Amino acid sequence: MRVYKFGGASVKNAEAFRNVLRILTLLPASEKPVVVVSAMGKTTNALEQMFGQAYRKEDYTQTLQEMQRYHEAVVQELFPAQDHPVYAALQQQFTYLQDTLTAVEPTQFDRQYDQIISVGELLSSLILHHFLCSQGFDNHWLDCREYLRTDDTWREGRLDWDVTQQQIQRDLPAILEKKPIITQGFIGRTADGATTTLGREGSDFSAAIFAYCLEAESLTIWKDVPGLLNADPKLFQDTVRYEEIAYQEAIEMAYYGASVIHPKTVQPLAQKCIPLYVKSFLHPEQPGTVIRNCQHDRIAPSFILKQNQCLLSFHTKDFGFISEQHLSSIFQALSKHRLKINLMQNSAISFSTCVDADAPKVEALKEELTQEFVILYNQPLHLFTIKNYDQASLDRLTTGKEILLEQRSRQTFQFICRPTQNFPH
Numbered sequence: 001m002r003v004y005k006f007g008g009a010s011v012k013n014a015e016a017f018r019n020v021l022r023i024l025t026l027l028p029a030s031e032k033p034v035v036v037v038s039a040m041g042k043t044t045n046a047l048e049q050m051f052g053q054a055y056r057k058e059d060y061t062q063t064l065q066e067m068q069r070y071h072e073a074v075v076q077e078l079f080p081a082q083d084h085p086v087y088a089a090l091q092q093q094f095t096y097l098q099d100t101l102t103a104v105e106p107t108q109f110d111r112q113y114d115q116i117i118s119v120g121e122l123l124s125s126l127i128l129h130h131f132l133c134s135q136g137f138d139n140h141w142l143d144c145r146e147y148l149r150t151d152d153t154w155r156e157g158r159l160d161w162d163v164t165q166q167q168i169q170r171d172l173p174a175i176l177e178k179k180p181i182i183t184q185g186f187i188g189r190t191a192d193g194a195t196t197t198l199g200r201e202g203s204d205f206s207a208a209i210f211a212y213c214l215e216a217e218s219l220t221i222w223k224d225v226p227g228l229l230n231a232d233p234k235l236f237q238d239t240v241r242y243e244e245i246a247y248q249e250a251i252e253m254a255y256y257g258a259s260v261i262h263p264k265t266v267q268p269l270a271q272k273c274i275p276l277y278v279k280s281f282l283h284p285e286q287p288g289t290v291i292r293n294c295q296h297d298r299i300a301p302s303f304i305l306k307q308n309q310c311l312l313s314f315h316t317k318d319f320g321f322i323s324e325q326h327l328s329s330i331f332q333a334l335s336k337h338r339l340k341i342n343l344m345q346n347s348a349i350s351f352s353t354c355v356d357a358d359a360p361k362v363e364a365l366k367e368e369l370t371q372e373f374v375i376l377y378n379q380p381l382h383l384f385t386i387k388n389y390d391q392a393s394l395d396r397l398t399t400g401k402e403i404l405l406e407q408r409s410r411q412t413f414q415f416i417c418r419p420t421q422n423f424p425h
């Protein structure tokens, strides 16, 4: 049994839905995959925007109407018969969305966010389910929230692996005996029945959860690139595709910010030796990249850029050394405000760390630590990582940049600099 994941780019319009059907029909009829789908195109961004507007008591009707029109245009192209049940299914989701937006209150931002942002995946999976059925590709639409149990860490629900595995193993094998399954990425549910999301771009992780719990033969994530490349082709020139790469290498690339794979995706697959294919939905016949247990010689250096970073430096107020106690209060505050450390460095009287420049979180952190430290900060900055670096790759990336902080180990070189004009890199 295989798991397939189609992201926003692979379901961004009617033609893209037809292409998903083409890819699915490449499988032999006896193969019944689990298909995990993300929200169409940039729908999640639009949902974030309208929730923000509703929360700030601004007018969100235009954003909502544009999103509704976008979905309706796709559905009208795919389903010429206006009485097709997909129309009622979508209307139900839009009614829920409208009602939930109207009821937004000025408290519990993160909890309300999840109840609204999750609609994108429900809409796309309903369209895909009905479209495939209409084309003779019978399938079962599954509400993944009944299976993926999380805690109530809103916007970044932490998975309860035991309950999730037990629920998936209880029901899915019997369904898959009969039909392929179409379900959503990115969303889950708490024990109390509230919807949660797994963190932006979390659908790859959802697909890995299904693959892990069902001990799938493989997981394929279908992307708009030919595979896992040594850099993002939107940001770097002359990229090369890895044919095969070890789990550990891919885990590290995703951790440092290679956004083609969500960072949590690879670890569960590695635990059960499930290969992960990264393939092009535009050229499904091409091999793409396989990530698995393998040994390889030194591979081409990979280049990773994290944009919009904030470099924070904490200085003791009395010129005293940075002690473990100081570090403890800094780490506690970072954890409390859910800021992830992208890089850190300690010196005699200061501690520096690079985090995503998420203004409300950074402000809350500074406010919390301002009594104890003199805090300096610098943003927006770029954090570059070169994995498996050599002198040529170092020169290529560092030349002409004003470096504020750098760090190197035997395999990895990282530096923080001000954004520059020489782009793509």
Ligand SMILES: Nc1ncnc2c1ncn2[C@@H]1O[C@H](COP(=O)(O)OP(=O)(O)O)[C@@H](O)[C@H]1O
Pocket (backbone or CB within 6 Å): 006, 007, 008, 009, 010, 038, 201, 222, 223, 224, 225, 227, 228, 229, 230, 231, 232, 233, 234, 258, 259, 260, 261
């Ligand atoms: N190392 C990399 N290899 C390939 N693509 C990358 C890499 N790093 C970043 N990307 C970007 O990831 C994009 C695909 O991921 P994403 O946009 O999340 O897809 P989807 O949302 O459709 O699942 C590509 O278009 C590419 O710009």
Ligand SMILES: N[C@@H](CC(=O)OP(=O)(O)O)C(=O)O
Pocket (backbone or CB within 6 Å): 006, 007, 008, 009, 038, 039, 044, 045, 120, 185, 186, 199, 200, 201, 202, 203, 204
């Ligand atoms: N739709 C969600 C989840 C996701 O993973 O999307 P995509 O597969 O398009 O990156 C998001 O945009 O964050």
